[in-house]
Amino acid sequence: MALTELEVKKEKATDKQQKLSDGSGLYLLIHPNGGKYWQMAYRFGGKQKTLSLGVYPEVSLVDARDRREQARKLLANDADPSAIKQATKQEKRKALQVSANSFSILAAEFHKIKSPMWTEGHAKQWLGNLEKYALPVIGDRPITDIEPMELVGIMRAVEANGTFETRDRLLQTIGAVFKYAIAIGRAKYNPAEIRMALADRPKVEHFACIPTAELPEFLRAVTAYRDLDKVSPIAIAALRLLMLTTTRISEVRFSKWADFDLDAGCWVIPEEQTGRKGKKASAIPM
Template identity: 40%
Template structure:
């Protein structure tokens, strides 16, 4: 006699498991502890098998019968429903392990070993904020160009067009990694070339006119903020490294007796060690700073914790307090200042300048120059640059110097 919800509810457990049959091999197994499990007994290739169909009341009587009917259809087609379920589970687990988020994190873990920490964290933050909530759980092989564009356009809609381009580029890199590791066959990001609005080109603000450099240097000398920040401001034009490299500078990297700063590869954008020759003026600033911060790790520690470097915006904020607007000068602007004046006014060789900027410069054989290449010439260049800044600071007449280099 087929089961009813009433008969199921009224059935009482005994000291041994009981089978409450419904028909077609389906029955409810009533255990001594009161649990109720749906089971389906069937035969396949002459062997008796049992398939679990869920628990009651989570799986109701109607649902259990539907599952039984579906299983019997598979049997009629010559398919073992138990093996079919195992295959579906395995496929589901494989799809989960091949989700966009899982593969993106795997790609990021492999690539980040060659990235500066800040760059790596920015990439993961973009993916976590703008991609994973919508596409993270999708099997990467199933993602289409249309849904990728829809997701990236959410970034465009909030006005962050440049970020949208960067995120799309990162997604393309993840897709290519999935193809290389056999978990996808094509890259839908490649189909979106030209689909996003173009990025408006902007340049980081920089003072490059010698007539304006002098007043900036005098403003730095008169800066009324913290001594540590003033030292960072004074050192920035003399070494013209990237703002992140300056604020994270550690005393262990400096050899003041030999007047040089050795920046390790992991701090550099290009992941190559970089050597900065220090002009006498730079060494003087560092010797003046050393009694204050020299017993700690960082030249320019955070005001909140000496275990951390100063914030990203410390130099930038100081420039703003000095009256320099966003479109006038930035922390990165000291690099453009040096590049322009060293080339156009002091006439040093462009490859020396590019090397000192830690840009990718190749030797005649196409190999990257090492950190000590042309060191003697770069020392002369850095000393000439510091002397020239001193001339501008005191308001001397500005002349063009022809470099012997």
């Protein structure tokens, strides 16, 4: 006699396993611990077999009957539903393994490990270049399947925009991901060794610079500049400090009065200053 949803829900466990039949091989197995499991008994190849169809109540009576009918159709076509279920599990497991070994997953792992030591700007640029140029092409690919010619194609597409500096940074980034994958045993070689297949960077025309002999006169002119409607005194002082100490613009921008010891003639740029993540404190003589 076919089961009802109410029977399945109300049936209590006993000190022994129980089987409540729904017909055509489907039954509800109730364990002494209260667990309820849908199973289907069938014969295939002259052997008695059991197919697990799920756990109640996650799998309802209606769902269990649907799964039973799907299994019966397989049997009618001389296919073993248990073997097909096992093969499907193996395919899913393999797909998960491939996904875990994809370029995008490994790039994310590498970024997570290394970015705490980078500046915020570098970490953002590192990931941004990958997302813009590389991940749409090779992100979902298993890292062991990626070939050098694919990377050449990515690099040449960046070259076509005339952004050679971006190309070189991107290649360095991709190469770092492969080196990381090799180090942890998830790749065997680095296909990013392709620089010989790329165009040489065009010669860069640098901005003109002031001859060394003219620097004193320029510095005096900056000091004497008085058109404060166009340039603030703070900007003038910052430019003089930058020229006299040859520090970075960001180090001058984010400096504080507490960093300067005028009596000792020393400026200490602290490790925690904005933009200096991963860099040690620096002492600059004044």
